[in-house]
Amino acid sequence: QQQVKQSPQSLIVQKGGISIINCAYENTAFDYFPWYQQFPGKGPALLIAIRPDVSEKKEGRFTISFNKSAKQFSLHIMDSQPGDSATYFCAARSIGSQGNLIFGKGTKLSVKP
Amino acid sequence: ETGVTQSPTHLIKTRGQQVTLRCSSQSGHNTVSWYQQALGQGPQFIFQYYREEENGRGNFPPRFSGLQFPNYSSELNVNALELDDSALYLCASSWGSANTGELFFGEGSRLTVL
Numbered sequence: 001q002q003q004v005k006q007s008p009q010s011l012i013v014q015k016g017g018i019s020i021i022n023c024a025y026e027n028t029a030f031d032y033f034p035w036y037q038q039f040p041g042k043g044p045a046l047l048i049a050i051r052p053d054v055s056e057k058k059e060g061r062f063t064i065s066f067n068k069s070a071k072q073f074s075l076h077i078m079d080s081q082p083g084d085s086a087t088y089f090c091a092a093r094s095i096g097s098q099g100n101l102i103f104g105k106g107t108k109l110s111v112k113p
Numbered sequence: 114e115t116g117v118t119q120s121p122t123h124l125i126k127t128r129g130q131q132v133t134l135r136c137s138s139q140s141g142h143n144t145v146s147w148y149q150q151a152l153g154q155g156p157q158f159i160f161q162y163y164r165e166e167e168n169g170r171g172n173f174p175p176r177f178s179g180l181q182f183p184n185y186s187s188e189l190n191v192n193a194l195e196l197d198d199s200a201l202y203l204c205a206s207s208w209g210s211a212n213t214g215e216l217f218f219g220e221g222s223r224l225t226v227l
Contacts, residue, residue, distance in 0.1 A: 006155075034215070043117070043203055043218030044156065089155050100146060100169055101216065103155030 004092050006104025013111050019077040021107045023090035026071065030092040034101070035064065035075050038087045047088070048075070080111045117206050117219035125225045126194050134189040134222045136204030145187040146216060147179060148203040156203055162187055163209075191224075199226045 005024045013019045023033075032051055036044035050057045050064040050073065057064045063076040077084055087108045091101040118137045126132050138145050144163045148156035158171035162181035176192040185206070191198055201223050205216035 036218075041220070043205075043220045045218065046215055049215070091155075100158035100161060100171060101156075103157070105155050106153075 004090060004102050004104045006090050006107060008107060009105070010108045011110070013080045013109065015080065015082060015111055015113050017080050017111075019075075019080045019084070019109055019111070021075045021088055021090070021109070022072065023074065023104050024070075024072045025092050027092070027094060028071070029095045031095045032093040033064070033066065033073050034091050034093075035062075036089045036091060036103075038089065038106075044089060077109075080109075082111045082113050085109055085111050117204055117217055119202075119204050119219040119222050121222055122220070123223045123225075125227060127227050128194055128196060130194050130226075131190065131192045132194060132224060134191075134202050134204075134224070136187045136189070136206075136219060138185045138187070138204075138206035139217050142206035142208050142217070143185050144207045144209060145181055145185065146205045146207070147187070147189045148205065148218075149173075150201040150203055150221070152200070159189070194226045196226050199224060 007022050034049035035047045037047045038044040048059050048062045048064055050066050052068050055066050061078045066073045087106045089106045090104045093101050117139050120135045146161040147159040150156040159173050160167050161169040165181045178190045181187045201221040203218050203221045205218045207216050
């Protein structure tokens with residue numbers, strides 16, 4: 001079974017701080033790496049995504065860093081806010097997988113005021 | 114623009130029963146994927162439907178089946194329910210068969226099997 005390993009399982013950050021979530025994968029045939037944000041009682045919502053030919057992508061306070069040789073990618077949330085408190089999932093899509101995503105187990109982020 | 118809607122939101126079944134979950138895709142989307150999310154876990158891909166045919170399946174037994182209708186809405190059917198089937202079932206829609214991975218999820222149907 002292809003895997004995407006995500007860490008940490010939970011994270012507590014002070015308001016204004018930087019939240020960092022890491023993911024690692026094994027399969028080199030992944031071609032798309034999205035991050036999803038999920039609030040309690042809601043479905044996952046796409047936050048930001050990157051393809052392996054790019055090393056970094058930034059959208060507002062959210063940045064993905066991608067290290068193809070190490071098979072790792074990470075999400076950085078700058079100036080973290082209490083409203084960012086949610087569970088974050090990294091995911092990866094295999095080439096030719098008909099679009100299914102393989103998700104990490106999630107990171108529960110709590111941003112303290 | 115109408116988002117992905119799922120019904121019912123919650124339901125309770127007993128072991129051995131059958132369940133049908135429904136999903137209306139986002140306007141303009143022709144592909145529907147179904148995922149199972151166990152408590153505290155990431156979503157797991159069940160299968161995908163494109164133009165009314167299953168065109169991708171994850172590691173789930175045949176008692177998990179589905180349908181897609183001409184209006185692109187979809188159903189997930191689970192037969193012979195087991196306790197481990199208790200989970201949040203998520204429907205996601207997208208455009209195209211080889212999609213970009215940009216899935217738009219509904220809020221899910223929470224199934225409890227007793």
